[in-house]
Amino acid sequence: MTKEHYYLLLADDDEDDCLFFKEALDEITVSTALSMVHDGVQLMEYLKNNISNLPDVVFLDLNMPRKNGLECLAEIKDDENLKNLPIIIFSTSLDGEIVDKVYQKGASFYIRKPGDFSKLKSVIEKALTIAPENNFKQPERANFILQP
Template sequence: MNKEHYYLLLADDDEDDCLFFKEALDEITIGTTLSMVHDGVQLMNYLKTNISNLPDVLFLDLNMPRKNGLECLDEIKNDEELKALPIIIFSTSLDGEIVDKLYQKDASFYIRKPGEFSKLKNVIEKALTIASENNFKQPERANFILQP
């Protein structure tokens, strides 16, 4: 899926994280268009009402109100119209058991949110580059967690 421009959807309830993400996209070399939702219920409503225009990639936070990222991942992967959507988990936590569960549930990659802006830019660009080179297919487990 090597493209010159990607339509991204960010599902994250933290306003500061959303702002940093948007600012990072403005500074990377890959062209993007970003939409945002701020909780799991809003995410699922957005996806189901935009079936004919799904994003190229969903960046999904795990800790969201109303419906968390793991619940959303389950729902997406169990929906025939949505299950092919590439999902990059984008979360502050890095619990090995949860990461294993996310891998088993077919998330594309896992990114631990970096605290530094330059690292955020690097890891987003790296995620889009590596994922697109592999047609957004899930890598081996050893390469599932992307570092800045």
């Protein structure tokens, strides 16, 4: 699924993280368009209202109000219209148990939010160049966590 241009959806309640993500996209070589939602309820409403125009990839934070990322991931993978949507977990946490859980639930990749802007650019670009090579299909567990 390597494309010239990716339509991304970021689900994250942290305004600073959203701003850094958008700024990082502006500086990478992959062409993108970005939409954002700020909690899990907004995410699910957005996806259900845009079934005919789904994003190419969802970057999903785990710790959000109203409905967390784990709940959203489960709901997406249980929905016939959404189950093939690539989900990249984008979280500050790197708890092994949580990583295992989102892997089992079908996330495509896991990214721990880097604090450094250059690493953020690097890991996003890596996600958008490596992941499409295998059509955003989930890799072996050993390659599930993307590092900058």
